Amino acid sequence: MGEMAEGRTPASGPATNQGPFPVQLPITNEEDFNEAEALLKTEAVRQKMIARLAMVGGTSSTCMIRRMLAAALTNGLACKFSWAGKAYKHSEAKLPFRDTCLQDCMFVASRQCDRKLTQQTFSDIVKNWLRYAPWRAGGLKKN
Numbered sequence: 659m660g661e662m663a664e665g666r667t668p669a670s671g672p673a674t675n676q677g678p679f680p681v682q683l684p685i686t687n688e689e690d691f692n693e694a695e696a697l698l699k700t701e702a703v704r705q706k707m708i709a710r711l712a713m714v715g716g717t718s719s720t721c722m723i724r725r726m727l728a729a730a731l732t733n734g735l736a737c738k739f740s741w742a743g744k745a746y747k748h749s750e751a752k753l754p755f756r757d758t759c760l761q762d763c764m765f766v767a768s769r770q771c772d773r774k775l776t777q778q779t780f781s782d783i784v785k786n787w788l789r790y791a792p793w794r795a796g797g798l799k800k801n
Contacts, residue, residue, distance in 0.1 A: 679706060686732045688753075691760075698759035707760070711767035719772040723783045726764050736791035741781055755788060756781065 680703055681694045697703045714729050716722030727736070743754030755761050765780050 679710060681707060683710070683730055684728070684732045684735075685730060686735055688735070688738065691731075691735060695759050698763060704759065704763060707763045708767045708770075711764055712770050715771075719768055719775050719779070720783050722771060723764065723768055723780060724787055726767065727784065727787050730760060730764070733791050733795035736788055737795055739788050739791075741785040741788060755784065 680697050682690070685691045685694055698707055711726045711730065714722060714725040716725050731739075738753055739755040740752040741754070741756050743752055743757075745751045761784070764784075765775075765777065768775050768780055
């Protein structure tokens, strides 16, 4: 049976040796996240990611965005991000999620399902999801 019939891409394709979807979800650490970001700079991989994220569905755009975030990032990794990369209260500086290719893919996927979704509404939902990642990851420790 040929590579395409078995669901594999040919060796010359953009997903060489990584199966039909080149990014393993959910992403669990910064190193894997950086590798995924590098792959998402390729248009073919970006389109696959948008299609993959759009498949998570949801009863509303808010639900869909939260489901995409949960499908793409573990709570442990999400704790290292904030929307703008600023620290909240007494925490250390975080990585800026708004500047990532993954965020862009999520917004495009969200807009495919809700044409009225604005960047502001999208960013507000992502900000809240990222803000509560430490609680989902096991809670904040009190000093």
